[in-house]
Amino acid sequence: MKKLIVILLLAASFSNLFAQQHKTQNVIIVTIDGLRWQEVFRGADSALINSNDTQDKDVVRKNFWTADVTERRKKLMPFIWSAVVEQGQLYGNRDKGSKDEVANPYHFSYPGYNEIFTGFAAPKMNTNEPVTNPNMNLLEFLNKQKGFENKVATFASWERFTQILNAPRSGMLINAGFMPLSVPGMNDRLQHLNELQLEAPRYISDSTRIDFLTFEFAKTYLKQFKPRALYLSFDEPDDLAHAGNYKFYLDRVHQEDAFIRQLWNYIQTNPTYKDKTTLILTCDHGRGDVPLTKWHDHGSDVAHSEQTWFAVIGPDSPAAGEMTLPVTTYHKQLAQTIANLLGLDFKAAAGHQVGDPIKSVTTGK
Numbered sequence: 001m002k003k004l005i006v007i008l009l010l011a012a013s014f015s016n017l018f019a020q021q022h023k024t025q026n027v028i029i030v031t032i033d034g035l036r037w038q039e040v041f042r043g044a045d046s047a048l049i050n051s052n053d054t055q056d057k058d059v060v061r062k063n064f065w066t067a068d069v070t071e072r073r074k075k076l077m078p079f080i081w082s083a084v085v086e087q088g089q090l091y092g093n094r095d096k097g098s099k100d101e102v103a104n105p106y107h108f109s110y111p112g113y114n115e116i117f118t119g120f121a122a123p124k125m126n127t128n129e130p131v132t133n134p135n136m137n138l139l140e141f142l143n144k145q146k147g148f149e150n151k152v153a154t155f156a157s158w159e160r161f162t163q164i165l166n167a168p169r170s171g172m173l174i175n176a177g178f179m180p181l182s183v184p185g186m187n188d189r190l191q192h193l194n195e196l197q198l199e200a201p202r203y204i205s206d207s208t209r210i211d212f213l214t215f216e217f218a219k220t221y222l223k224q225f226k227p228r229a230l231y232l233s234f235d236e237p238d239d240l241a242h243a244g245n246y247k248f249y250l251d252r253v254h255q256e257d258a259f260i261r262q263l264w265n266y267i268q269t270n271p272t273y274k275d276k277t278t279l280i281l282t283c284d285h286g287r288g289d290v291p292l293t294k295w296h297d298h299g300s301d302v303a304h305s306e307q308t309w310f311a312v313i314g315p316d317s318p319a320a321g322e323m324t325l326p327v328t329t330y331h332k333q334l335a336q337t338i339a340n341l342l343g344l345d346f347k348a349a350a351g352h353q354v355g356d357p358i359k360s361v362t363t364g365k
């Protein structure tokens, strides 16, 4: 009997912790494929600007270079280095002791996204092929929770999210690659985006849509349908890094920072979302750093490509700015961290190992 009381008390304090204290009612997750922590925290790299990987060096210097690192990174990502650093938290600046990493040993996209959304650095997920992911993911879990049914949506540039998030099993909205959007009652703007993307250049590949279209779909859907969980997945920075095009890589990162600002400005001026929505920003893997051309690549054989970053801004996350705690956070911890922000326990329902929540997201220390 005593045991039962203890269990009941524990259960009560658990639900108290998760269900009552949180203010977060909605989450928006944005990933930028292959964006290095080096650019996030240090801004544009002078060695790369001066290398053969950068065309129009004068333009790039004018747009993104200044000697002072805090000014330089703000030139590249002004939203991150204004609203997010002032009101949120940023993890992964190794120059200040904060380390963020993927736990999977592969350091490429599918394993990276699998880790973020299933909370599990599954050894079997060593592929970028169209293999349907057997593991339960956070978004699928959310889509089954009371009040979240059909209020979970994914917009991704890369078509592989159909498999990564297991569209057939989850049944939730996943619009990925050049897939037309088909939602009952969708407005003319969304219809128009369906037409527009047929005419868009496919300069990355037939499987990857240009990010601005993915953004426009996500933003327009958000405004019309007010999802409680929205995932927006950008891809171009990774493609441009593989191509060794530093100018375009920086340009896209700068543009995507501005896209995220648009989302946040909308969130904070709309009564459905204002002060009850947490925004999480991260990436799927890091990239190499030295020698110079290693920034093109990532993978188990590319040193330091496990090194990543993430950021959070929302009503349950104390404004701590750049984290300097000498701890390593892992992307397998993000799923349960996000679930807890919503007052939910993904770990108990997942059916596989899930990383522990990152406490500092809600304590600030």
Ligand SMILES: [Zn+2]
Binding pocket: 034, 108, 109, 238, 239, 242, 298
């Ligand atoms: Zn890549």
